[in-house]
Amino acid sequence: MIYDVVIIGAGPGGLGAGVYSARGGLKTIIFEKGLVGGQIVLTNEVENYPGFEVTMSGFDLIDKMKAQVDKFGAEFKTDEVLEIKVEGLWKIIKTSKETYKAKVVIFSTGAFPRKMNVPGEERLTGRGVSYCATCDGALYRNSVVAIVGGGDSAVEEALFLTKFASKVYIIHRRDKLRAVHAIQERAFKNEKIEIVWDSVVKEINGDQFVQSLTLLNKKTNVESDLKVDGVFIYVGVLPNNQLLKDQVELDSGGFIITDEKMQTKLPGVYAAGDIVHKVLRQVVTAVSDGAIAAFSAEKWIDENDEELNKTL
Numbered sequence: 190m191i192y193d194v195v196i197i198g199a200g201p202g203g204l205g206a207g208v209y210s211a212r213g214g215l216k217t218i219i220f221e222k223g224l225v226g227g228q229i230v231l232t233n234e235v236e237n238y239p240g241f242e243v244t245m246s247g248f249d250l251i252d253k254m255k256a257q258v259d260k261f262g263a264e265f266k267t268d269e270v271l272e273i274k275v276e277g278l279w280k281i282i283k284t285s286k287e288t289y290k291a292k293v294v295i296f297s298t299g300a301f302p303r304k305m306n307v308p309g310e311e312r313l314t315g316r317g318v319s320y321c322a323t324c325d326g327a328l329y330r331n332s333v334v335a336i337v338g339g340g341d342s343a344v345e346e347a348l349f350l351t352k353f354a355s356k357v358y359i360i361h362r363r364d365k366l367r368a369v370h371a372i373q374e375r376a377f378k379n380e381k382i383e384i385v386w387d388s389v390v391k392e393i394n395g396d397q398f399v400q401s402l403t404l405l406n407k408k409t410n411v412e413s414d415l416k417v418d419g420v421f422i423y424v425g426v427l428p429n430n431q432l433l434k435d436q437v438e439l440d441s442g443g444f445i446i447t448d449e450k451m452q453t454k455l456p457g458v459y460a461a462g463d464i465v466h467k468v469l470r471q472v473v474t475a476v477s478d479g480a481i482a483a484f485s486a487e488k489w490i491d492e493n494d495e496e497l498n499k500t501l
């Protein structure tokens with residue numbers, strides 16, 4: 190099967206690319222191995238995506254984006270891409286079911302939550318250890334929970350958890366939060382939130398379910414035990430770069446380096462969204478990456494179409 194554009198990953202980056210690519214008349218297919226929407230569907234409130242003055246859920250926002258891509262006629266396939274190979278100007282994409290040929294690949298596979306890798310974390314995952322407050326928050330009505338991390342995700346999700354929990358600790362390894370000031374201020378004002386500064390989790394304790402955390406204060410070197418019913422881990426994200434990591438340039442964190450056209454070092458292979466090396470990981474920047482990638486793809490196809498057709 191031959192396509193102009195194959196988009197891998199249907200988060201905001203992939204959907205942004207889908208709108209521009211399909212609207213531009215390019216034959217476009219979007220592969221997603223899981224749920225359409227990526228990480229943002231796990232966010233309860235999106236309040237900084239322009240155009241929607243009423244706060245909406247990540248799920249609803251993605252629903253609208255998907256409907257817009259459908260309107261312009263891109264195909265969606267639930268399938269896992271297993272390999273991407275460049276053969277001359279063409280790209281060969283092997284999925285778990287078929288092999289596809291495309292002029293352009295837009296790689297928008299996003300990122301996934303980083304683990305702390307401390308004792309108890311893996312064993313108690315799903316038993317009080319969670320990486321998704323939107324999914325599991327309601328299980329902690331009138332309970333005491335902790336969030337680990339000091340970035341936007343940690344602080345936003347701590348605020349969300351105050352709707353259910355009686356107390357929310359934010360455990361942060363420094364004495365300043367990384368989250369943007371607007372969110373910090375809301376956390377500082379919220380009476381249910383207490384920040385445990387300069388501290389890391391050494392161990393998550395509990396037989397069947399989480400019962401407490403062993404904390405280490407990095408300034409005083411004192412260990413303490415914090416009783417909690419659940420712990421939500423938001424210590425950053427890692428890139429889903431496996432399919433391309435040996436073929437493109439990566440930064441030290443494994444995120445893909447692109448030029449201003451969102452092109453990787455492989456001609457006709459673009460990247461968009463959280464997988465890209467960038468200063469700001471937001472829905473709005475992911476969508477923008479996707480738009481630029483699709484716009485650049487159209488130009489690249491125009492410039493190379495004669496050669497592509499010769500080698501079909």
Ligand code: NAP
Nearest residue numbers: 305338339340341342343362363367423424425426469470
């Ligand atoms: P992040 O910004 O990378 O923050 C990760 C946090 O975890 C940092 O505070 C970091 O501490 C801490 N940390 C890292 N490793 C740790 C460890 N092993 N133990 C304890 N703490 C650790 O990640 P994020 O909050 O998941 O956000 C990811 C991206 O999405 C960011 O670009 C963010 O801006 C964006 N985002 C935006 C929004 C929004 O705009 N509404 C919402 C969510 C996420 P240090 O501060 O000391 O490094």
